[in-house]
Amino acid sequence: MKRRKKTGEASSTGTAGRRGERVRSDLQVEVELRTKGGIDLELASRVEPYYGDSIRSQVTAAMSTLGVEHARVGIEDAGALPFVIAARVEAAVRAAGHQPATPLLPERTVEPDPSTRDRRRRSRLYLPGNEPKFFINAGLHGADAVILDLEDSVAAESKTDARLLVRNALRVVDFHGAERMVRINQLPLGFEDLAEIVPQHPELILIPKVERPDQVREVDAIIAEALGGSERPLWLMPILESALGIEHAFDIARASDRVAALTIGLEDYSADIGVPRSAEGVESNYARRRMANAAKAARVQAIDSVYSDVDNIEGLERWCLASKQIGFEGMGCLHPRQIEVIHEAYNPTPAQIEKAQRIVAAFEQAEAEGLAVVSLGSKMIDPPVVKQALRLVEQARELGTLPADESATEAKK
Amino acid sequence: MKKDAKLVKNALGRRVPTVVNGREQTPYKGVGRFEPDGRKQAPPIRSCRDFPADGDKRVASLEEALKKCGLRDGMVISNHHHFRNGDRVALRVLETAAKMGAKDLMWFPSASFPCHEPVIELMDKGVVHHIEGSMNGPLGRYCSHGKMRGVGVLRSHGGRWQAVQDGEVKIDIAIIAAPTADPFGNCDGSHGPSACGSLGFALADSIYAENVIVVTDNVVPFPCIPWQIQGNNVDYVVEVDSVGDPSKIVSGTTVITRSPDRQRIARQVAQLVRDSGIMRDGFSFQAGAGGIALAFVTYLSEMMRDAGVKARFVRGGSTKYLVEMLETGLTDYILDGQTFDLDGVRSIAEDPRHVPTSPFTSYNYHGKGNFASMVDAVVLGATEVDVDFNANVNTHSDGLLLHGIGGWQNCLTAGCTILAVPSFRDRIPVIVDKVTTVTGPGELIDVIATERGIAINPRRQDLLDALAGSDLPIRPIEEIKEEVEGFCGGPPQRARFTDKPVAVIKWVDGTVIDTVFQVEED
Numbered sequence: 001m002k003r004r005k006k007t008g009e010a011s012s013t014g015t016a017g018r019r020g021e022r023v024r025s026d027l028q029v030e031v032e033l034r035t036k037g038g039i040d041l042e043l044a045s046r047v048e049p050y051y052g053d054s055i056r057s058q059v060t061a062a063m064s065t066l067g068v069e070h071a072r073v074g075i076e077d078a079g080a081l082p083f084v085i086a087a088r089v090e091a092a093v094r095a096a097g098h099q100p101a102t103p104l105l106p107e108r109t110v111e112p113d114p115s116t117r118d119r120r121r122r123s124r125l126y127l128p129g130n131e132p133k134f135f136i137n138a139g140l141h142g143a144d145a146v147i148l149d150l151e152d153s154v155a156a157e158s159k160t161d162a163r164l165l166v167r168n169a170l171r172v173v174d175f176h177g178a179e180r181m182v183r184i185n186q187l188p189l190g191f192e193d194l195a196e197i198v199p200q201h202p203e204l205i206l207i208p209k210v211e212r213p214d215q216v217r218e219v220d221a222i223i224a225e226a227l228g229g230s231e232r233p234l235w236l237m238p239i240l241e242s243a244l245g246i247e248h249a250f251d252i253a254r255a256s257d258r259v260a261a262l263t264i265g266l267e268d269y270s271a272d273i274g275v276p277r278s279a280e281g282v283e284s285n286y287a288r289r290r291m292a293n294a295a296k297a298a299r300v301q302a303i304d305s306v307y308s309d310v311d312n313i314e315g316l317e318r319w320c321l322a323s324k325q326i327g328f329e330g331m332g333c334l335h336p337r338q339i340e341v342i343h344e345a346y347n348p349t350p351a352q353i354e355k356a357q358r359i360v361a362a363f364e365q366a367e368a369e370g371l372a373v374v375s376l377g378s379k380m381i382d383p384p385v386v387k388q389a390l391r392l393v394e395q396a397r398e399l400g401t402l403p404a405d406e407s408a409t410e411a412k413k
Numbered sequence: 414m415k416k417d418a419k420l421v422k423n424a425l426g427r428r429v430p431t432v433v434n435g436r437e438q439t440p441y442k443g444v445g446r447f448e449p450d451g452r453k454q455a456p457p458i459r460s461c462r463d464f465p466a467d468g469d470k471r472v473a474s475l476e477e478a479l480k481k482c483g484l485r486d487g488m489v490i491s492n493h494h495h496f497r498n499g500d501r502v503a504l505r506v507l508e509t510a511a512k513m514g515a516k517d518l519m520w521f522p523s524a525s526f527p528c529h530e531p532v533i534e535l536m537d538k539g540v541v542h543h544i545e546g547s548m549n550g551p552l553g554r555y556c557s558h559g560k561m562r563g564v565g566v567l568r569s570h571g572g573r574w575q576a577v578q579d580g581e582v583k584i585d586i587a588i589i590a591a592p593t594a595d596p597f598g599n600c601d602g603s604h605g606p607s608a609c610g611s612l613g614f615a616l617a618d619s620i621y622a623e624n625v626i627v628v629t630d631n632v633v634p635f636p637c638i639p640w641q642i643q644g645n646n647v648d649y650v651v652e653v654d655s656v657g658d659p660s661k662i663v664s665g666t667t668v669i670t671r672s673p674d675r676q677r678i679a680r681q682v683a684q685l686v687r688d689s690g691i692m693r694d695g696f697s698f699q700a701g702a703g704g705i706a707l708a709f710v711t712y713l714s715e716m717m718r719d720a721g722v723k724a725r726f727v728r729g730g731s732t733k734y735l736v737e738m739l740e741t742g743l744t745d746y747i748l749d750g751q752t753f754d755l756d757g758v759r760s761i762a763e764d765p766r767h768v769p770t771s772p773f774t775s776y777n778y779h780g781k782g783n784f785a786s787m788v789d790a791v792v793l794g795a796t797e798v799d800v801d802f803n804a805n806v807n808t809h810s811d812g813l814l815l816h817g818i819g820g821w822q823n824c825l826t827a828g829c830t831i832l833a834v835p836s837f838r839d840r841i842p843v844i845v846d847k848v849t850t851v852t853g854p855g856e857l858i859d860v861i862a863t864e865r866g867i868a869i870n871p872r873r874q875d876l877l878d879a880l881a882g883s884d885l886p887i888r889p890i891e892e893i894k895e896e897v898e899g900f901c902g903g904p905p906q907r908a909r910f911t912d913k914p915v916a917v918i919k920w921v922d923g924t925v926i927d928t929v930f931q932v933e934e935d
Contacts, residue, residue, distance in 0.1 A: 025839055049812075049906065053906060054903065082901075
């Protein structure tokens with residue numbers, strides 16, 4: 001993980017990636033720029049009998065693309081996939097002090113459909129941005145979204161490594177329909193992330209430690225510029241992690257049309273107000289409610305933080321149900337085993353669906369009969385209740401809980 | 414190999430030698446195609462007049478016992494792997510034989526473990542000529558590089574019994590390590606400081622070997638109750654300080670996979686067993702002790718509990734998860750071929766519904782039927798599988814022989830054979846065009862379940878029909894292969910081999926299904 005840069009008269013050296021017994025699906029690349037002698041590649045790979053030739057030809061071609069003619073390249077590989085190799089080679093070359101004229105972009109093999117503002121965001125699975133071994137199967141676990149994280153899970157000296165890795169992943173990794181979110185670093189470092197990431201068309205950017213609406217506006221402007229004329233939407237989810245951020249929640253949510261959701265970072269928030277975190281989360285009660293209300297007021301989604309004790313499934317379930325009651329529509333996952341519990345908790349319950357179906361049926365009947373008032377039995381149903389019921393039935397269809405073709409009027413009374 | 418030995422193509426198109434270690438071989442002919450005949454091998458007649466009337470067959474040392482058995486050059490010495498990586502007997506036997514000056518022995522273990530690595534030194538010194546039995550890790554590497562003088566012969570647990578019955582392997586001296594024995598030679602694995610569960614792997618040797626020595630660290634007065642090995646077959650009993658390292662004989666806890674990808678495979682396999690209708694009252698299944706198989710057992714148990722379904726029997730490799738099923742009423746019996754953990758050992762000692770079995774009852778090709786074909790579903794692993802559903806458990810794609818067969822081949826006759834494998838390991842795809850080594854033919858493999866899709870053998874239209882309404886990700890095997898090759902950077906390079914066979918893989922009937930060739934050195 002250490003990045004070394006030695007600048008001497010004849011050569012300079014840069015290192016990227018990781019090596020060691022426990023490292024898997026990653027590699028370490030050391031590049032020593034030289035003035036003559038061509039490319040001298042030393043490769044030690046755990047998959048030498050399978051992909052040794054492929055790695056050698058990939059690295060040789062990569063050096064040429066990056067405009068490096070003379071260098072010693074030392075590689076220790078633990079079964080890294082080609083997009084990882086490309087990212088590490090480019091990072092090592094840059095660390096050695098050579099700024100390539102063209103980046104080493106792997107051929108794009110995925111371009112998922114753009115996502116919508118009100119897409120379901122019950123779960124988002126965190127993937128440490130510098131840990132490639134989790135990327136390729138991350139989409140299999142059914143989370144609504146994955147977060148490729150460049151911020152807290154990435155050590156300060158690995159920021160470039162992670163940024164290039166995530167950039168490449170966005171071009172080639174199939175996340176199987178999960179919305180692809182990227183958490184950039186706190187501004188201004190986050191601007192460097194945006195420069196690499198935005199052109200690769202993730203669906204959503206999380207901006208950490210947002211305290212004022214102008215921070216969101218700044219990010220919005222950069223995105224608009226980086227996207228050029230592209231019509232493809234790129235949503236924003238500001239993370240509020242301080243008392244001040246919470247106080248500004250409504251204005252932050254309205255700072256840009258790109259804001260699709262607000263979320264909260266509880267570790268930093270607790271630190272900011274100077275109260276240690278408790279299991280029940282009393283210290284953040286106010287902030288979470290305040291933020292949820294602000295999000296609703298601004299007509300964006302309210303998304304909760306994470307539940308850190310990944311082995312405590314019952315605790316997670318309790319947390320989710322309480323969170324849903326506050327108005328949150330989803331939360332983060334630190335481990336795939338949390339996904340199913342979270343989905344079940346944030347999904348409408350069968351009793352809720354059944355009641356909604358009855359209300360919708362009554363509404364449709366009233367409409368057919370030209371009645372202005374919807375009633376169920378002896379009870380009058382107010383228009384907002386009808387609206388909510390319609391939305392719930394719609395949601396249940398999307399989830400497959402109700403068959404898509406079933407008309408609400410056929411639902412039982 | 415003899416001079417007239419040549420390589421011929423068998424029914425799968427694999428090149429196999431016609432002679433192995435001086436003995437004529439039959440190339441694999443297809444599933445159920447080879448018809449054996451003749452009579453079974455029998456040990457020489459002995460009479461009770463040659464043994465002490467008081468039943469005390471103890472001798473002072475292993476050396477004395479080997480001497481009394483007439484140890485000489487070229488003999489076949491057999492051991493068993495119920496102590497797994499904690500075994501202290503096999504190496505001691507071979508080293509004692511070395512001290513006595515024996516040369517060119519054939520070692521015939523039911524399986525070898527990393528603790529047996531020093532056998533390499535004995536092969537270098539000429540004490541051991543070659544090994545017929547599983548060769549794991551270092552021993553496999555040694556063999557793959559062509560350093561062994563004879564050709565390695567790998568057999569399944571059932572195939573080992575069959576080779577002994579056939580007389581293809583004539584055991585001169587069988588040494589049975591026993592956690593508890595009496596002076597007469599009755600012995601058992603369920604009790605004693607080195608308790609390990611079933612001794613089933615040693616049963617054939619006790620019946621067919623020329624000489625049988627029982628080695629124990631726990632002598633009890635006659636009778637040793639229960640006994641799994643009958644003293645009436647035993648020549649000598651030797652007492653030693655320790656037969657094994659209990660901490661390595663059984664793992665204190667068997668470890669369920671924590672990998673979400675592998676948990677996903679396990680859960681989907683359990684769902685397949687449920688949704689296909691295999692999971693019903695009175696059904697049976699077998700799963701090993703690997704991480705995915707254990708997770709499968711816990712998922713299936715949950716589904717059985719939810720559905721109120723009870724199995725008639727489950728086959729082990731027993732672990733605490735099977736024991737839990739037995740104790741919570743999810744199965745009537747455990748038929749146990751090998752006991753993997755402390756809960757299994759406790760259960761087999763205490764619970765009469767937890768029954769020790771042997772490769773004869775479970776797997777033997779020359780038996781009048783066996784249990785394996787009566788099991789409804791079995792969940793196994795593999796190092797490689799191919800688009801014709803052939804599977805390899807012995808070599809890796811780089812050509813190195815690294816694993817034994819165990820009961821794997823024998824289990825393929827179950828009603829539904831499921832291989833639960835990741836679609837790639839690091840960068841190495843598991844689904845290939847053609848497996849490096851065929852351990853099991855595709856016609857017996859019904860399902861290949863990976864984390865990114867489940868492939869069902871097109872020969873099993875019935876299974877495809879049964880799963881028609883299921884939400885399992887059922888996909889053609891070629892499609893999964895292409896997806897994996899897509900992100901791995903194309904298919905891997907093929908291993909390069911010389912033309913020298915270093916080992917053969919026997920099919921359950923004794924025919925040769927494939928050959929492991931020496932890997933080419935750079």
